[in-house]
Amino acid sequence: MSKGTNDLVDDLVAKLKRRQLVGSSTVAQATLKLLIVVISKNNWSKPNELLNLVKSVGQKLIEANPTELAVGNIVRRVLHVIREEYREAEAEKDANLNEFQPAPLTTSSSMYNLLGETGSASKDNVHYPSSLRSNIIQEIREIKDDLENIYDQIKNQASLHIHSNEIIMTIGRSKTVEEFLKMAASKRKFQVLVAESAPSYSGQEMALELSKAGIETTVIPDSAVFAVMSRVNKVILGTHAVLANGGLIAISGSHMMASAAKHHSIPVVVCTGLYKLSPLYPYDEDSFNVSMNPDSILGFEEGDLIEKVTVTNPYYDYVSPTLVDLFLTNQGGHPPSYLYRLIIENYDPNDQTFDLSTMAETLPKKQRA
Structure with a gap:
């Protein structure tokens, strides 16, 4: 993480520890603003790099004041957005590869494709679109707009x-x-x-x-x-x-x-x-x-x-x-029994904790660095 963004993280950590920032709305907006800067100002090219970066920042913020649960909620929401954008990029990459690969003629060739024996080299040469960073930031800005209009x-x-x-x-x-x-x-x-x-x-x-x-x-x-x-x-x-x-x-x-x-x-x-x-x-x-x-x-x-x-x-x-x-x-009225559905829609099950040592196991094999 660059020195400039590291200073911003330390500043927010200090404010949370001293309770200079209190209240779910204030804390959530400050957290989201910081994560936008962290994602846009640091170098990353692979899913693990970005997820680890966001999780490391989130872990520091949560430890600064564990009772401000909005911090963890926002970090998990951002992680969910990142995963969704990478899944879409992965699907787009696979679709582009399939355009240049002949259709399997036999059962055996189809099985080879399924096991990844063919086309693996061409997949390695395909990169994620350059717009991925801007797409992620745009999705996060939409969360920010929702917070402001809540x-x-x-x-x-x-x-x-x-x-x-x-x-x-x-x-x-x-x-x-x-x-x-x-x-x-x-x-x-x-x-x-x-x-x-x-x-x-x-x-x-x-x-x-x-x-x-x-x-x-x-x-x-x-x-x-x-x-x-x-x-x-x-x-x-x-x-x-x-x-x-x-x-x-x-x-x-x-x-x-x-x-x-x-x-x-x-x-x-x-x-x-x-x-x-x-x-x-x-x-x-x-x-x-x-x-x-x-x-x-x-x-x-x-x-x-x-x-x-x-x-x-x-x-x-x-x-x-x-x-x-x-x-x-902000999405209407819900009974308490329906909240589990909202949790599934807004958070990824892999982001319940912020243990960086297990991060590599939470990504599909194709997304691992």
Whole structure:
């Protein structure tokens, strides 16, 4: 990797480690921008070289902040694009070879072709098209465009899911949910209850933005969620990440709200872009969490008490897929049971991990260097 791109990688790694970049959308766009530069500015000519390059960069970024799952999602999405482009180039190369090879006249000659005994030398002399680099970059830029338009694609579905005079409940502040509700308010009149999400109190910021848009909004303490849930028509949640089983990594308090909704048979809708969908499974739910400074819960002025208790301040909750009814994504609405199909469409099974030692085994024989 060239020195210039290596410096850019180190800069993004430092920002992730220091949490100067937070939030799935911000992190995803920064990762994609970096990968475009890495692919365009470095020399590579073979599939293994490019895949190893992207995986090595991805591994550094993921290790810098493992809880930002959007980094790994974007890297896997780019790897999937690279593999697809190479498959198309390989098919085009085979088609060109077949034009210059006579059709097999006997069963034996056909078998020789199948085993690769004939035509192997001519295949070695055929190179991938010079446009391959630009094709890969163009496909990645389309992913970048999708990221920039993600809010528009989700909020345009608002009028189908929110109806007049409904009472909607949400928690904390999610940009996706905020845009979704604002779009719905342009066509419907409804009321929103926002749980404040202590100790960050991001729900108060959300309520302020919604009220500025003319939406009747009420802030409630987290402790009142269950008490008022029976009056609610629908719960709409944002999320930090969606795991392969349909579970959520969402702001603390989301599990409590989803459980209360389940008890009262209230539908729970999650607004999220597909870039948050991760192929990882929650074998250890705590590994995806972040512990914040406990000072906001128990201040240092409580000196005598601090020495007698241990205080943890988790930032995220794990929400089981059994508590979610519908995912609204930039590709429409999907139940949790359908997410496995989206994972297959967006990620390659060989990219679950970033172990470079096994990379050579993940490519078809014709693509190995």
